[in-house]
Amino acid sequence: MIRTSRFGWLVLLLCLVARAEANDLRLVTGDGYAPFTSKELPGGGLLAQVVEQALGQAHVASSLDWLPWSRGLRMTQQGKYDATFPYIRTEALGEQFLFSEPLMVVRQHLFSLAGRAYEVDDLSTLSGRRLCYPLGWQLPTAIQAMVEQGRLLRHAPKGLNECARLLLLGRDDFFIANGPIGAAALAATGQPASRFRRSRSSFGEISLHVIVSRAHPRAEQLMQTINLSLLQFRGSDRHLRLLDAYLEARDRQAQR
Template identity: 45%
Template sequence: MRTQTRTWLLLSLLLCTSALAEPLRLVTGDNYAPFTGKALPAGGMLTQVVHAALAQSNTDSTLEWEPWNRGYLKTLRGEYDATFPYVLTPLREQAYLYSAPLLMVEQHIYSRAVDPIDTVDPELLRGRTVCVPLGWQPPAQIQGLLEQGILSRHSPIGIKECARLVLIGRDDFFVADRRLGDTALQLIDASDGQLRRSTAMISASSLHLIVPNSHPRGSVIIAEFNAGLDRLKVSGAYQQVIEGYIQSRALTQSTP
């Protein structure tokens, strides 16, 4: 009987080790330059950060590209282990565990130079249309105005489309991190005389890797990822990745 018990314990350990050795199944979305994108070097700034952090913790991974909503829902259903990059929201926090921040972002308003919008002023924005890419969560101030019916929302597939729609006057403005928004303006060849970024940021937030609360190893995945991300920052490699993407002209050259 004792021998049989030892055999079952050994088998359980082997099965556990096998499960832990399986590559982490990641999914992200396209057209989120410079953070993620199929055509970007290494899949984008934050794709490279995620892979580098996993390498620091000796975690193998696979990466699939899905439309944002689909990848999010498939991760929630357990078809993927983790997805990125996402902003923390109360609703999302009920369903997902969050990693340490991949990047702190500064949200700015982007509008036409002939019709500038610099602040989240309800009276100024009444009746306007904000462009928010499909699957994105707008900042809390903007979300509040949408819920009150002060603003209307239009949701194309990506941030580059938002920049183009604001440029032609279909929408009035979009909100994005300054690096992301400036890149979108470059991608549509918009000049300073056409589209502009607000002088001050309207909010600050962070982007994260997220794992479903229901995942049996969710806490372990987050803990190991955070440890790898911390080692990446201590080594100086994290800052090299971030600065390299900000300074690189490859963004405009590699994106159609």
């Protein structure tokens, strides 16, 4: 097996960057996915900052647009954008897109009002319930099957914050999110955390990625540039400072 030295990786990255600079990377993401992507957060959210700072540190010029999730995904598939993020790896998306190295690994839980004990390890209790899950977001496989079988009624608003409000109004029974995103949506309601419940069990670890359409004429080159930028950024002090700032902000929010 050929081993590439740190210097070799740097040379390769610089070559890819030189080729990419002729065409700035056109990125698109969606709103309402706090704390990862949100117009209301500094820098557009944690993962928006990770992607932009990683490319910037590697001297890869890029632009970032905000569109509804389904539209941004469709326009990326059509090649009108070079890449979009963050997306969970699924078999269906894998047929049309290349996936980057993970941006982050998280676990998804069920969120409901307090007193309603829904658990991932007993999905039968969800039959006949109303699920809130934003338009363009990817459902866990088992939940997708229940929706297709008519065992769950899915409501698809534009963002997760609306799902949290709909729980309070009694219009939906539960929503699905990873821990940080679910907590942010609940906090946005202004209600105490005691009014809600997060399932003890989860769907297991999932990873969030940047994706590039397989139909893009420079798909492989773009993905190499993105991956090498992410790898270089993860080993830098800037990445550590960004994560530290994010954790400090979460701690301050929890103390309010």
